[in-house]
Amino acid sequence: MENEFNEIFDSNIPHGTFLSRRAVMNCIEQAYILGKNSSKEEYDTLKSSFESLLEMYADFGKYNSSREHLIEDWKIDAGLIKKK
Secondary structure, X not given: OHHHHHHHHXXXXXXXXXXXXXXXXXXXXXXXXXXXXXXXXXXXXXXHHHHHHHHHHHHHOXXXXXXXXXXXHHHHHHOOOOOO
């Protein structure tokens, strides 16, 4: 990942005379971590909503399989669990 940060720095900061390369790299890394944490929070919210939907819909769905099988199939399709 450090190589990618260096590429970002080199392509966006033409003159490093007034900037500390180390300070800018720390800023890039902190921004990356903030974005990653934000994405994880959004994913967790979406996952929770999806699982809640599965629970509610499985109770009312008209399928020829068991409720547990239906939920497992949807989780596999959504990538929440791996196929056995």
